[in-house]
């Protein structure tokens with residue numbers, strides 16, 4: 304078994320929690336061929352002479368941009384007829400989907416919604432959806448009011464078709480150009496229920512509002528501990544706890560399905576939305592665990608969310624050990640101290656075999672089942688010996704840098720006056 308949460312709640316289960324990466328913005332192949340036909344080509348007296356086809360494509364792309372703008376404006380203003388007017392009225396299924404997405408986004412409450420067409424992506428023909436139908440890649444930016452500190456990027460594939468001189472959406476989920484894998488945004492999965500608390504918003508499947516409200520309470524119990532430990536926390540956090548398998552992208556760690564993930568919010572840092580930074584995270588709960596997920600699991604994921612914007616340089620033992628440390632503290636605060644003591648004793652036995660810190664290559668390998676527990680004991684030892692503030696400063700410095708053994712050794716000396724062998728020896732002595 305792996306992960307404290309799995310140990311507490313799921314007899315014989317393998318759920319554990321990890322931090323997941325952000326959205327991939329790959330598919331360079333198609334981007335490259337499109338450079339010549341990109342929207343930046345401007346006809347001029349001295350510039351390239353455009354063919355009739357190229358001029359037609361420019362006009363089409365301009366019309367698509369007008370439609371996207373109108374779609375975002377209507378959504379933001381709560382104007383359903385105007386929103387639906389940007390979709391192909393002949394496609395009844397799409398119109399139905401549109402209505403649901405519109406209702407969901409309004410229910411969640413968006414501070415900001417916008418769609419950017421990826422100009423480096425060459426539109427692809429989709430003859431099955433109509434003569435001249437074109438798929439384009441869209442960057443959708445959503446900022447949930449009171450939750451997201453900045454707009455979050457989602458990559459979509461839209462197909463447009465010409466109707467009476469306008470280019471309208473005929474498909475909002477073109478798999479190939481969207482390049483999204485299996486997972487979908489929670490508002491794309493049919494009806495939802497939304498539950499709110501102080502700085503938390505939970506999205507559940509229809510009929511599961513009670514579980515959503517339970518998770519709001521669990522989240523509200525976890526937030527103060529995370530804030531007190533990390534000395535930082537998001538102003539608000541989204542928790543997705545849906546039954547739909549596609550709310551979950553099938554994250555695994557060490558070969559086991561995770562119980563939940565902290566999924567990073569990527570926010571563009573330039574106008575073309577080609578560069579990003581991590582501004583927050585949302586928590587996505589594995590659909591199979593949504594009814595059991597509790598404050599301990601959420602404390603683990605919220606710790607990841609709090610630390611994520613610092614950077615990605617911290618080694619896995621520190622990232623997971625820190626989150627486990629918060630999770631075990633949550634359990635101690637929740638009358639599970641006996642359980643935590645048993646766990647500590649068990650992992651102390653594992654520490655005897657420790658030769659070096661469980662570096663990333665072996666975190667899920669050699670240590671496998673015990674990686675999380677061993678990492679927890681290392682962080683707990685550091686906090687007890689050097690104080691939370693020093694450990695937080697150590698984490699911050701490593702997160703900001705490259706994941707490099709030389710930097711790690713330097714930071715160990717700087718913050719704890721320790722070499723790695725000395726830390727390992729101290730851990731064994733303390734256990």
Ligand SMILES: [Zn+2]
Nearest residue numbers: 320321322626
């Ligand atoms: Zn984790």
